[in-house]
Amino acid sequence: MLLIYCPYCEEERSELEFRGAGDAHIARPANIADITDEEFEEYFFLRQNPKGLIFERWRHIHGCGRFFNAARDTVSDRFYTTYKAGEPKPDISAILQSEQDKGAAK
């Protein structure tokens, strides 16, 4: 079971309190009725499904009830970070680098 840090509650809680909500940073086209079938397919169905770094949404449904985003590795299931909805994608290489630096300092 995953342990997930809710950026609103500022607390690490068990996965049981959360509901996965799919890929993050997918903007619904504002002119949804006008777009072509190809554009709709791209928006609605096609996904990167990455092996490695994924940006995804979670909802703290049995907590604060709010949606937030997470960066996670889909091979190790490790969370790099979680961040509030609306914030830009974090720079994962910077996070990894700072962790490495900390490790080296020790």
Place this chain on the structure above:
Amino acid sequence: MRKYSVFAVAREALRGHKGWGPHWASPEPRKEYDVIIIGGGGHGLGAAYYLAKEHGITNVAVLEKGWIGGGNTGRNTTIIRSNYLYEESMDIYEHSLKLWENLSQDLNYNVMYSPRGVMMLSHNIHDQQSFKRHINANRLYGIDNEWLTPEQAKAYCPPLDIAKTARYPINGAALQRRGGTARHDAVAWGYARAASDRGVHIIQNCEVTGIRRDETGRVVGVDTNRGHIGAKKVGISAAGHTSVLMQMADVRVPLQSQPLQALVSEPLKPIFPCVVMSNSVHAYISQSDKGEFVIGAGTDQYNSYSQTGGLQIITHTLDAICELFPMFRRVKMMRQWGGIVDVTQDRSPIQGVTPVPGLFLNAGWGTGGFKATPGSANLFAHLIARGEPHRLAAGLTLERFRTGRLIDEAAAAAVAH
């Protein structure tokens, strides 16, 4: 290939079983093949077998990054049934079921297909209406499926608790008598042996790292950890890793990879005569010929390639099993594992051509690929050989996500995904 028979068993019994030999050859890869199939599971090996057997294409290689049958073919709960709702689904799963019935004879390899019946429990009025709709659709289409009262269900599967006071009371069940189980490893090995005998190269420990195309965009081969291998046609049959492979050809697909878990108990004497599934409480269980209970759990809610899953998922399933079959409460579980299933949004598979000429796709079987193995393999071989889908798989195209002609088994799911 030496024919396996009762006489072969008797002969080997007298010789101390020293004469069986390897089931399939392990040749060095050629420079080029007519067809390369990526993925040495049941679907891929079967497709190679049918290419050789039914289409006369024997210059074929199956590339497997690990060992054959080591992915989802070796990680599922071996349930076979064809009681789906929509015609597109019934077509392909019933085609598969018919092939299962004669597969051991066809391959000269005992795949231990056991039509012991698949019983789906109904717990509420919604289940009942949904199952009866399935039953009617199936029967109109010539597929067996019948409604049982709780008492009839109990008679068919005596360990079942049908008490009205049960935690999950049962108001009936749908039974497909021709459904059942088969031995998963034997399916991979049987297809590998039969394909190898017809000249197909089975190349294990060979991971594809790139898909090469010429200037017109047509596939010309694959890069692997054993070097470049040329191919006129490439078929992808790689389950959870389909998205990774398709990205090598710059194609995005409507798939999400998620862990699906299963577990087995300690072996017990034969006590459980059929397969039982329950949608509403999410549990499915059968007893293998070794005596172990084979229990399937649900998918995790997030994308992952980790081949493991959350403990709460299997705990939930075991809770349900213990309530449905109180006599199993003290049975110990021996092993648990996860496989990575590639799930489409409509929970129906994708089999068809891709935007890349010469590249064919067999994917999206999600949580139900094992039962489809022979049928899917047979129709995938047809697709690769002819360049266009077989009539029975015509609806499973990749384009349906653009045209909107979905096959929405997600809403009609026989088991909650």
